[in-house]
Amino acid sequence: MTEIESYIINFAKKFDAFFINLLPKDKFSKRLHSAMNYSLTVGGKRLRPVFLVEISKIFGVSIKRAFRSAAALEFIHCYSLVHDDLPAMDDDDLRRGHFTCHKKFDDATAILVGDAFQSLAFEILSDKKTHPNPEIRCRLINQLSKASGALGMVGGQMLDLEAEKKKLNIKEILLLQKLKTGELFRFSCIAGPILSGEKDLKTFTKFADNLGMAFQIKDDLLDVEGDENMMGKKTKKDLSRGKETLISFFGKENAKRKSEELIKNSTKLLKPFGKKARKLIELTNYVISRNK
Template sequence: MTSNHTPKAGDEVQSLMADAAEQVEVVLNRLLPRLRGPEARLSDAMRYAVLGGGKRLRPFLVLSSADLFGVAHGCALRVAAAIECIHCYSLVHDDLPAMDDDDLRRGKPTLHIEYDDATAILAGDALQALAFEILAHSDTHEDPTVRCRLIAALAHAAGAGGMVGGQMMDLAAENEAFDIGAITRLQRLKTGELFAFSCESGAIMGRADENRRHAMHAYAHDVGLAFQIADDLLDVESTAEQAGKAVGKDANAGKATFVSELGTERARHQAGILAEQAIRHLDVFDDRANVFREIARFVVNRRN
């Protein structure tokens, strides 16, 4: 994947995503541990959680951001692998009986079903630690200050002020009545902050000015919300086979979502508005950010 690729249609975005996913898979396969003895079950579980599935959208955003800011591809691949470790750890923990209690993920049994609850918890813990180990390594960037900025940004995006805080709100939503403002905040934390890190990572590695980094952050938040609305729509309109995971669970649990609050047509319209709003944040980059414009359109039209 290089910066001279400028997709003009959703199918080209999917082709670029597939190419990026293959490259990230190779790096993840190399970076994930292969332990021996009693610990082997842990490394096997980590590899089960990460390899061989998923859209790899967040790694694709990292690679596209790196292209935009002229960052070496090898460095970007390591950051892409780190964000995927965080994402996969979150899925492993979200699927646990104490959380969302799912038994299907990416078209195969969830980790705690394939192994057990304790192994799933430990595998998630280890994947989170591995992400920061990857970022801290000199191969990720020659400048230790840049590596520290990457670590700080990902820690914020993944922690109480980001993804984990959003998951706490998501659990509360099972017992509390959330209005559209609370739902929006929930998804900005749970989904949007990791999107923001993915889109900003190229600016961090490329030592870009604050104006351009802020533009990517604003873009990512709008795309993250559009992505989540599309996810909510898929939850009510797709089958488990199409989605590769259980569907209809939010409705069955009585949990408020964009779709339950807005209805399907208004939700779909709002996703489109957010995508176009995200695109306007990219004006500072001219045509160099066309891949991000097409990503914004892709996320609202995807079918899985």
């Protein structure tokens, strides 16, 4: 295991302990409570949270504040996974080697788990524990709601479902991926500056655009090349569904080269931050070196 891999695993452990603790303490429906809990405890790399927290550190934001915003973001990500796995959507039985929520419970429960995660994300951000300044909390909520809505993640998932029925051109694939994955990555990169009171989000928006696209190319490459056991989920899904990806367009080698170029663009933007950005640069490089 590389140093950065163990760094991320270590982060995920700490983050998960904090994250799961944000689930509602009361429980009116035990079933809903266990299904929410189950959907979190099956884990995840927590890549979006680790980016959010690392960038926050550069801006001098306290870990505790960064963790709360990262948790809100991860609740949105988790809800999208639970809903995307449903039979009506991508119809996946496994995620990270575990049964998906609707397989372990049922479809209705999975729909409600996703719905409750989304409310919880905004509840967390609206609380003064996230930041004492309500203006900053509102900025976070505004950005996260836009990133996840009809012109963000949800819009991207809709385009992705439509893509099973029609051939997309390269412009359409880029838009789909920017919405479906790019928007949440954008939030993970701008939350730190927002938490610090910074108004200018240009640098980290650019950073995120490059990062998000590189992440998506790597995900598509892993889908084509990846080992099903290593990935803990079905691979070669896009291929079997006849979906166009950047790889089916450019070919594997060009796609790989493109992702390296994107990561170079990202890390270049971090130069002004000098040594403070060392860990973030390692993380950024990891996005395309990872094997799962």
